[in-house]
Amino acid sequence: MKHIISALVENKPGVLAHVAGMFAARAFNIDSLVVGRTEDPKLSRMTIVVVGDDRVVEQVRKQLAKIVPVVKVQDFAGQPMVARDLMLVTISAPPEKRPEILSLIEMFKAKVVDIGTRQLMVEVCGPESKIEAFIDLCKPYGIKNVARTGTIAMPRQGSSEAKS
Amino acid sequence: MCSHVVSSGASARNQPTIEYLTGAQIIVRTLLELGVDTIFGYTGAAVLPLFDEIDSENWRNIMAKKSDETKTGAQIIVDTLIEQGADTVFGYPGGVVLPLFDRLYDAPINFIIPRHEQGGCHMADAYARASGKVGVVIATSGPGACNLVTGLATAMMDSVPLVALTGQVRTDLIGNDAFQEADTTGITRPVTKYNCIVKDVKDLARVIREAFHIASTSRPGPVLVDIPVDVQVAKCQTDGRNEMNLPGYKVSTKGHARQISAAAAAINKSERPVLYVGGGVVIANASEELRALAQKAHLPVTMTLLGLGSFDQNDPESLDMLGMHGSAYANYAVQECDLLIAIGARFDDRVTGKVKGFAPNAKIIHIDIDPTSISKNVKVDIPVVGDAKHILTELLKEVEHRERAEWFKKIAEWKKKFPFSYDRKASTIKPQYVIEELCRQTEGRAIVTTGVGQNQMWAAQFFKFHGPRHFISSGGLGTMGFGLPAAVGAQVARPDAIVIDIDGDHSFNMTMTELSTAVENKLPIKVCILNNGYMGMVRQWQQLFYGRRYSKSYLSNPDYATVAEALGAVGITVDKKADVAGAIKKMLGEKKPCVVDFRVEREENVWPMVPAGKNINEMDGLDILESMA
Numbered sequence: 001m002k003h004i005i006s007a008l009v010e011n012k013p014g015v016l017a018h019v020a021g022m023f024a025a026r027a028f029n030i031d032s033l034v035v036g037r038t039e040d041p042k043l044s045r046m047t048i049v050v051v052g053d054d055r056v057v058e059q060v061r062k063q064l065a066k067i068v069p070v071v072k073v074q075d076f077a078g079q080p081m082v083a084r085d086l087m088l089v090t091i092s093a094p095p096e097k098r099p100e101i102l103s104l105i106e107m108f109k110a111k112v113v114d115i116g117t118r119q120l121m122v123e124v125c126g127p128e129s130k131i132e133a134f135i136d137l138c139k140p141y142g143i144k145n146v147a148r149t150g151t152i153a154m155p156r157q158g159s160s161e162a163k164s
Numbered sequence: 165m166c167s168h169v170v171s172s173g174a175s176a177r178n179q180p181t182i183e184y185l186t187g188a189q190i191i192v193r194t195l196l197e198l199g200v201d202t203i204f205g206y207t208g209a210a211v212l213p214l215f216d217e218i219d220s221e222n223w224r225n226i227m228a229k230k231s232d233e234t235k236t237g238a239q240i241i242v243d244t245l246i247e248q249g250a251d252t253v254f255g256y257p258g259g260v261v262l263p264l265f266d267r268l269y270d271a272p273i274n275f276i277i278p279r280h281e282q283g284g285c286h287m288a289d290a291y292a293r294a295s296g297k298v299g300v301v302i303a304t305s306g307p308g309a310c311n312l313v314t315g316l317a318t319a320m321m322d323s324v325p326l327v328a329l330t331g332q333v334r335t336d337l338i339g340n341d342a343f344q345e346a347d348t349t350g351i352t353r354p355v356t357k358y359n360c361i362v363k364d365v366k367d368l369a370r371v372i373r374e375a376f377h378i379a380s381t382s383r384p385g386p387v388l389v390d391i392p393v394d395v396q397v398a399k400c401q402t403d404g405r406n407e408m409n410l411p412g413y414k415v416s417t418k419g420h421a422r423q424i425s426a427a428a429a430a431i432n433k434s435e436r437p438v439l440y441v442g443g444g445v446v447i448a449n450a451s452e453e454l455r456a457l458a459q460k461a462h463l464p465v466t467m468t469l470l471g472l473g474s475f476d477q478n479d480p481e482s483l484d485m486l487g488m489h490g491s492a493y494a495n496y497a498v499q500e501c502d503l504l505i506a507i508g509a510r511f512d513d514r515v516t517g518k519v520k521g522f523a524p525n526a527k528i529i530h531i532d533i534d535p536t537s538i539s540k541n542v543k544v545d546i547p548v549v550g551d552a553k554h555i556l557t558e559l560l561k562e563v564e565h566r567e568r569a570e571w572f573k574k575i576a577e578w579k580k581k582f583p584f585s586y587d588r589k590a591s592t593i594k595p596q597y598v599i600e601e602l603c604r605q606t607e608g609r610a611i612v613t614t615g616v617g618q619n620q621m622w623a624a625q626f627f628k629f630h631g632p633r634h635f636i637s638s639g640g641l642g643t644m645g646f647g648l649p650a651a652v653g654a655q656v657a658r659p660d661a662i663v664i665d666i667d668g669d670h671s672f673n674m675t676m677t678e679l680s681t682a683v684e685n686k687l688p689i690k691v692c693i694l695n696n697g698y699m700g701m702v703r704q705w706q707q708l709f710y711g712r713r714y715s716k717s718y719l720s721n722p723d724y725a726t727v728a729e730a731l732g733a734v735g736i737t738v739d740k741k742a743d744v745a746g747a748i749k750k751m752l753g754e755k756k757p758c759v760v761d762f763r764v765e766r767e768e769n770v771w772p773m774v775p776a777g778k779n780i781n782e783m784d785g786l787d788i789l790e791s792m793a
C-alpha cells in the first residue's frame with residue numbers, strides 16, 4: 001500500500017542526504033520525495049511517498065524519527081487529507097489536433113503555459129490519479145517530456161492527529 | 165526614578181556610610197547584582213533616566229569585561245572536551261588538526277597515540293565499553309578520517325558512545341579535491357548515529373556538547389564532528405550561552421506503565437519463561453536490576469554475545485549464550501519457552517537462526533530503548549520502549565515468585581546432557597583448555613577482549629563472567645583486529661584490572677602494530693593468541709559446507725614471541741599442553757605487555773553450531789558435546 005509520510009526536519013545541510021541514505025541503506029523504496037521550506041525558516045518539510053506493507057512502513061516511520069535532525073514524522077495513511085502533484089508536460093499538438101487537446105485540457109482544469117508551432121506545454125495540478133489519467137489520455141497525441149514534482153500533502157482540518 | 169533615597173551601607177564600623185542613589189541607579193545595581201549582563205530595550209521619554217544610567221561608564225566596563233574573552237576554535241575544542249569529562253583522548257595528528265594538537269600540547273588530557281587511526285578508534289570504543297564513559301578519538305582529514313570508518317561502524321553496530329573529531333581542509337577549499345580532502349561526513353553518515361561539519365567557530369562549543377549528549381543518551385552510538393582547519397584557528401567570543409539545540413532528538417527513558425504491567429502479568433502467568441538479554445542491559449547499567457528480577461520471579465537467563473557479563477554466569481539461573489554457537493540448553497529453552505522476555509537485544513540473525521521458527525511457542529515481550537528495534541525482525545506481543553534500568557525496576561515491583569520446578573528441571577537435564585565441552589584428554593593444546601585455564605587462574609575476574617572467529621566464540625563459551633563490562637568484543641560488525649586495540653583501550657580505562665586479549669592469529673595480524681602503543685604507554689595487557697595457523701572460522705565453514713577445500717584460509721604467520729620482543733613486549737611460545745598453566749601464570753605476573761603464542765590444535769571446531777537458515781534447536785555437533793560431557 002502507498003503511504004504518504006510527512007517529516008518536519010531541521011533546515012540544516014546534510015539532512016536530505018541523511019534521509020535519502022537511510023532509505024537506500026535499509027532498502028526501502030521511495031516513490032517520490034519532495035522537500036520545501038515551511039512557515040518556519042528553521043524547518044523544512046519532506047513529503048515522502050513509500051510503498052510497502054504495514055510492517056515496512058512502520059519501520060520507515062520509526063527510522064525517520066530516529067534521524068537526529070528529523071523533528072516530527074506523520075503518516076497520513078487512512079486520514080482525510082489533501083494530496084497534490086504538479087506536472088509540466090509537453091504534448092505534440094499539430095494544428096489539426098489542437099481543438100481536441102484543448103478541450104481535454106479544459107476538462108482537467110489544466111493550463112497551457114507555452115505554445116509552439118507543433119507542441120503545447122501544459123501545467124496540470126491535482127491528485128496523483130488525475131495526473132496519471134491526463135498522461136494516459138494524452139499518450140495518443142505523443143508526449144515529448146514530462147516533469148513532475150512528486151506528492152505534497154496535508155491533513156484536512158479536524159484530522160490533524162495523524163499517526164506520529 | 166529621579167527621587168533620591170538613602171541607602172545605608174552596612175559595612176562601616178563606626179558610622180554607616182551614607183550614599184545617595186537615584187532610582188535608576190538602584191535598578192541598575194540590582195540588575196547587576198542579579199547577574200543580568202545583557203538587556204534588550206528601546207528608549208523613550210519615560211525611561212531616559214534609566215537609559216542614562218545604563219549607558220554610564222560603570223555598566224559598560226562590566227559589560228566589556230564579561231564579553232571580552234575570545235578563544236580560538238582549537239581552544240574551544242579542548243575546553244569543551246574537558247568540560248564534558250573527557251580526561252582521556254585517543255588520536256593521531258596531521259596537517260589540518262595541527263592547531264588543535266598545539267592546544268593539546270599542555271592540556272590536562274591523557275593523550276594516547278595509536279599506530280593507526282583504526283586502532284585509535286577501537287581503543288576509544290573499548291575505553292567506553294569498559295568505563296561506561298564516552299570514548300573520544302581524533303584524526304586528521306582524508307586518510308585519517310577514512311581510517312576511522314571500520315572503527316566507527318564497529319561502535320555503531322554495538323551501540324558504543326563515541327565522539328570522533330576530524331580535521332577538514334579549509335572551508336573555502338571544500339569541494340575542490342584539495343590535498344587530503346575527503347567527504348568525511350558523507351563517508352561516515354551511515355556508520356554514525358549523527359555527524360556534521362562545523363563551519364562557524366561560534367557553533368563549535370554547542371556542537372561538541374551536542375555530540376557528547378547524542379553519543380551517550382538513548383541508544384548510544386558514535387557521533388562525528390568534522391572541523392575545518394580555519395575554524396580551529398578562528399577566534400570568537402565565548403559567552404557561555406551555547407546551549408544545545410536539538411529539536412529532533414528526544415530521549416525517552418521511562419517505560420509506559422500499562423505496558424510494564426502487561427509484561428509483569430505475562431511473566432506471572434508464564435510456566436516456561438526465558439529472559440533473553442542483550443548488550444542494552446550492560447549499557448543501561450541494569451545488571452543489578454536484572455539479577456533481582458531473575459531471582460524474584462525465578463527466571464532463567466540467556467545472553468547474547470554482547471550481553472555476556474550482564475548476568476553472573478555462575479548463578480544457577482544462567483543459561484549462558486544463545487544463538488548460532490550458543491549453548492544447547494539456551495537454544496532448547498528458547499524454542500520451548502512459552503514467554504520470551506527480550507531486554508536490550510535486537511533479534512539479530514546470529515541469535516534467531518531461521519526467524520520464522522524462532523521461539524515458536526512463545527509470547528514475546530521486548531524491552532528496548534530504540535523503537536526501531538521493536539518488531540523489526542520478529543513480531544512482538546508486548547513492546548516496552550524505554551531505559552532497561554527504569555523498566556526493570558518497575559517490573560520488579562509487580563512480578564511474583566514462582567517455583568517453575570518442572571521447567572528448571574528440564575533445563576537442568578539439558579545442561580547435564582549437553583554442556584560446552586571438548587576432548588579434555590587430548591595430547592594437543594585445545595584452545596578451549598587455554599580459555600578455561602585463563603578463567604580459572606583469574607577467577608573469572610579479568611576483562612576479556614577478543615578477535616573475531618573461533619577464538620571469539622570459544623572465549624564466549626568457556627570464560628564464565630561474573631559482571632558487566634568484562635567481555636569486550638565486536639559483535640555486530642565482527643571486526644577482526646578489534647581485540648588488541650580494545651585491550652589497550654580497556655586497560656587505559658581500568659589501569660588496575662587484568663586485561664586479556666583472547667585473539668586469533670589472523671585477527672591479531674590485522675592490528676598487531678598496536679602492541680607498540682601498549683609498550684609505549686606501559687600498559688600491562690596480556691595477549692593470548694590461539695594460534696591454529698588458520699582463519700579458523702573460515703576453515704570450519706569450508707570443512708563443513710565446501711567439502712574441506714581450504715581455499716585461501718591459510719597464511720604463514722611470523723613467530724609472535726619474536727615480534728613481541730622486538731616491539732618491546734614480553735613474548736612466550738607454548739607448544740606443549742603441560743606448559744599452558746605455567747605460561748599463563750607467568751603472563752599474569754608480567755608488568756610489561758605480554759604476548760603468549762599458544763600453538764593450539766589446528767582443526768578444532770566450535771560446537772554446537774546452528775547452520776545458516778536452520779532453527780536454533782537444529783544444532784550440529786551435539787553428539788560430540790554429549791560424548792564428552
Ligand SMILES: Cc1ncc(C[n+]2csc(CCOP(=O)(O)OP(=O)(O)O)c2C)c(N)n1
Pocket residue numbers: 615616617618619620642643644645667668669670671672694696698699700701702
Ligand atoms: C576485518 C575482517 N575481515 C574478514 C572477516 C571474515 N572472517 C571472520 S572470522 C575469520 C577468520 C579469523 O581467523 P583468526 O583470527 O585466526 O581466528 P580463528 O577463527 O582461527 O580463531 C575471517 C577471515 C572479518 N570478520 N573481519
Ligand SMILES: [Mg+2]
Pocket residue numbers: 668669670694695696697698699700
Ligand atoms: Mg586462527
